[in-house]
Amino acid sequence: MPDILVVATAPDGTLSRSSLELIAGAHAISGPLGLGVTAVLLGTGPGLADAPQALHQHGVARVLRVDHPLLTAGESDAYLRAIEQVARIERPEVVLISADTMGRDLAARLAWRLGAALVTECFELASGDGAVVARRQVYGGRAVATMAVTRRPAVFSMKPRSLDVPAPSPVSGTVEDLAVEMDPGDLPTRVRQVLREQSDVGLEDAQVVIGGGRGMGGPEGFAQLGELASALGGAVGASRPPADSGWVPLSWQVGQTGKTIRPALYVAVGISGATQHVAGVSGSRMIVAINRDPEAPIFSVAHLGIVADFREIVPPLIAKIKELKGL
Amino acid sequence: MDVVVCLKQVVDPELPVRDFAVDPGTQRQVREGRPLVISTYDENALEVALQLKDASGAKVKVLTLGPAAAVSEAIRLALAMGADEAIVVDDPRAPELSGAEKACTLAAAIRRIGSADLILTGCESADWAERVVAPLLAEDLGAACVTFVSRVEAGDGAPVVRRLVEDGYHLVEVRLPAVLSVTSDESNRPRLPKVKDIMAAKRKPVQTWSPADLTRSSARDPGAGVEVRGVVVPERTSRCEFLTGEPAEQVTALAQRLRDQKLL
Numbered sequence: 162m163p164d165i166l167v168v169a170t171a172p173d174g175t176l177s178r179s180s181l182e183l184i185a186g187a188h189a190i191s192g193p194l195g196l197g198v199t200a201v202l203l204g205t206g207p208g209l210a211d212a213p214q215a216l217h218q219h220g221v222a223r224v225l226r227v228d229h230p231l232l233t234a235g236e237s238d239a240y241l242r243a244i245e246q247v248a249r250i251e252r253p254e255v256v257l258i259s260a261d262t263m264g265r266d267l268a269a270r271l272a273w274r275l276g277a278a279l280v281t282e283c284f285e286l287a288s289g290d291g292a293v294v295a296r297r298q299v300y301g302g303r304a305v306a307t308m309a310v311t312r313r314p315a316v317f318s319m320k321p322r323s324l325d326v327p328a329p330s331p332v333s334g335t336v337e338d339l340a341v342e343m344d345p346g347d348l349p350t351r352v353r354q355v356l357r358e359q360s361d362v363g364l365e366d367a368q369v370v371i372g373g374g375r376g377m378g379g380p381e382g383f384a385q386l387g388e389l390a391s392a393l394g395g396a397v398g399a400s401r402p403p404a405d406s407g408w409v410p411l412s413w414q415v416g417q418t419g420k421t422i423r424p425a426l427y428v429a430v431g432i433s434g435a436t437q438h439v440a441g442v443s444g445s446r447m448i449v450a451i452n453r454d455p456e457a458p459i460f461s462v463a464h465l466g467i468v469a470d471f472r473e474i475v476p477p478l479i480a481k482i483k484e485l486k487g488l
Numbered sequence: 489m490d491v492v493v494c495l496k497q498v499v500d501p502e503l504p505v506r507d508f509a510v511d512p513g514t515q516r517q518v519r520e521g522r523p524l525v526i527s528t529y530d531e532n533a534l535e536v537a538l539q540l541k542d543a544s545g546a547k548v549k550v551l552t553l554g555p556a557a558a559v560s561e562a563i564r565l566a567l568a569m570g571a572d573e574a575i576v577v578d579d580p581r582a583p584e585l586s587g588a589e590k591a592c593t594l595a596a597a598i599r600r601i602g603s604a605d606l607i608l609t610g611c612e613s614a615d616w617a618e619r620v621v622a623p624l625l626a627e628d629l630g631a632a633c634v635t636f637v638s639r640v641e642a643g644d645g646a647p648v649v650r651r652l653v654e655d656g657y658h659l660v661e662v663r664l665p666a667v668l669s670v671t672s673d674e675s676n677r678p679r680l681p682k683v684k685d686i687m688a689a690k691r692k693p694v695q696t697w698s699p700a701d702l703t704r705s706s707a708r709d710p711g712a713g714v715e716v717r718g719v720v721v722p723e724r725t726s727r728c729e730f731l732t733g734e735p736a737e738q739v740t741a742l743a744q745r746l747r748d749q750k751l752l
């Protein structure tokens with residue numbers, strides 16, 4: 162049966178959450194298009210023994226596993242080669258890849274190699290009249306484009322944290338181990354060093370995110386936000402100017418270019434609310450904005466607004482939260 | 489080292505939302521009467537190239553695909569910033585082309601330019617943000633590819649680039665020729681041209697080519713079979729409740745709301 166191939170990556174042996182999100186995308190189109198779903202799991206390490214279970218848990222019965230020592234974090238060229246070899250054997254109709262750091266390269270390059278149609282950075286997949294209908298944000302979040310893809314094969318990359326991981330629906334499944342040919346000397350790029358930036362809670366997975374903008378005035382302002390975040394058990398994010406100015410690590414940036422987040426609570430402090438920023442936070446369950454300009458566009462997307470200088474709000478807020486939590 | 493920087497011209501992406509409209513005919517943003525600028529990250533890409541020029545005498549050419557009548561300002565700015573030469577591929581349809589179609593034409597133009605050790609692009613264009621041009625150029629040209637690079641260290645051996653990843657950076661060694669897509673950071677803030685640079689730019693060579701002058705590779709076009717059904721501005725209803733009063737009251741009210749929502 163022709164299939165949808167879900168690309169699941171586990172660079173350090175742990176299956177990435179965005180790989181599981183792809184299953185939701187596959188389920189949205191598999192029924193109407195009459196396609197089965199197969200996952201190809203790529204990575205290395207002892208964790209690969211259990212990773213297929215997680216895929217079976219979420220309803221994918223057939224798992225192809227490629228365990229290769231070159232499939233470590235960031236080795237895009239190794240992943241590309243491996244996926245290409247699998248795709249040439251499997252001949253999928255549709256390939257779904259997460260548009261994460263590696264996936265955003267893989268999707269386009271794989272599509273080229275397979276002569277496939279390509280739509281990147283989608284937040285939703287559906288089907289209609291035999292086409293895969295993908296939706297993606299355009300013009301800095303000002304508009305949404307709907308793309309209909311009739312050509313096969315077709316490759317789609319999904320923006321991480323756009324789809325929910327589907328609820329568990331365990332199936333009994335199979336695991337097939339595949340060997341791929343790769344010579345490290347052939348890879349045109351190699352990761353030489355991994356530099357991790359400290360952050361206690363992963364921004365993409367935090368239930369509470371405190372975002373700071375240019376209005377924070379510098380790194381000191383972010384120290385206050387760090388305190389607020391830890392009182393709430395959350396993470397700190399930022400708009401583009403603080404990331405660009407080196408006040409915070411670049412990987413903290415939230416928005417069109419930065420990360421998409423969907424926490425239960427997002428507090429935007431000193432952020433004007435440009436569409437490119439809002440594009441990355443609009444899925445938050447509750448948005449609170451603290452800004453001294455009552456006309457700031459952030460108030461048109463916030464649920465709760467406080468018009469004030471953050472310096473008058475953030476310190477007493479930290480104290481209040483600590484008091485209420487008995488910290 | 490020969491460096492080609494791909495620059496796209498777009499409607500200023502930071503214009504107020506009220507100036508944004510979609511043309512129902514083309515399903516693209518209305519450009520008439522709106523200021524046109526170099527796409528945000530393309531300026532950072534050019535800055536990275538110019539730093540290579542400052543450090544080691546790299547030769548920097550800028551390449552743009554767009555309606556020639558409209559791109560002169562973007563090209564002049566790039567030359568004034570310090571690029572040595574510009575190539576314009578004149579295609580009035582450029583604003584409506586998919587990333588894949590643009591990549592095929594840009595790759596053909598780069599082959600015609602002849603020598604390019606490094607090809608730099610922005611990490612995403614400010615309008616459609618497909619993030620495909622760099623990886624597709626790399627495929628078409630048979631070059632290496634690294635995306636979301638903020639710094640390039642070119643020494644004697646293979647360059648090492650700093651690639652942004654989810655939780656920090658990777659330092660990636662890359663073989664040349666390579667296509668790098670550039671994201672912004674504090675090290676590559678675009679320089680402002682001085683008056684004398686603006687004057688000097690007027691004498692720098694600008695070549696204009698037609699797409700018909702270019703030989704595209706025979707590879708299939710990943711843009712085919714993909715139809716834009718619609719570009720729609722979603723309805724947004726404002727629902728903000730303002731917490732008023734003195735800061736102490738605002739803080740108490742906020743803490744209470746967070747409690748009500750079980751966030752505290």
Ligand SMILES: Cc1cc2nc3c(=O)[nH]c(=O)nc-3n(C[C@H](O)[C@H](O)[C@H](O)COP(=O)(O)OP(=O)(O)OC[C@H]3O[C@@H](n4cnc5c(N)ncnc54)[C@H](O)[C@@H]3O)c2cc1C
Nearest residue numbers: 374375376400401416417418419431432433438453454471
């Ligand atoms: C292609 C492209 C991609 C982009 N990607 C992103 C992205 O991923 N993420 C992103 O965030 N942006 C992105 N941007 C940038 C975006 O357009 C805005 O420029 C940016 O979000 C503005 O950041 P800001 O709100 O922090 O700064 P500003 O717009 O300068 O706003 C600062 C705000 O702080 C308030 N303020 C100042 N002082 C205080 C104080 N003491 N107390 C309280 N409030 C105060 C001011 O009233 C103002 O509203 C992108 C832009 C482009 C063109």
Ligand SMILES: Nc1ncnc2c1ncn2[C@@H]1O[C@H](COP(=O)(O)O)[C@@H](O)[C@H]1O
Nearest residue numbers: 494495553609610612613618619620621
């Ligand atoms: N019309 C164009 N002319 C020159 N370069 C372009 C053009 N379109 C896209 N690019 C380059 O490709 C990058 C990424 O674009 P995209 O893949 O559309 O997000 C841009 O930042 C530019 O550097």
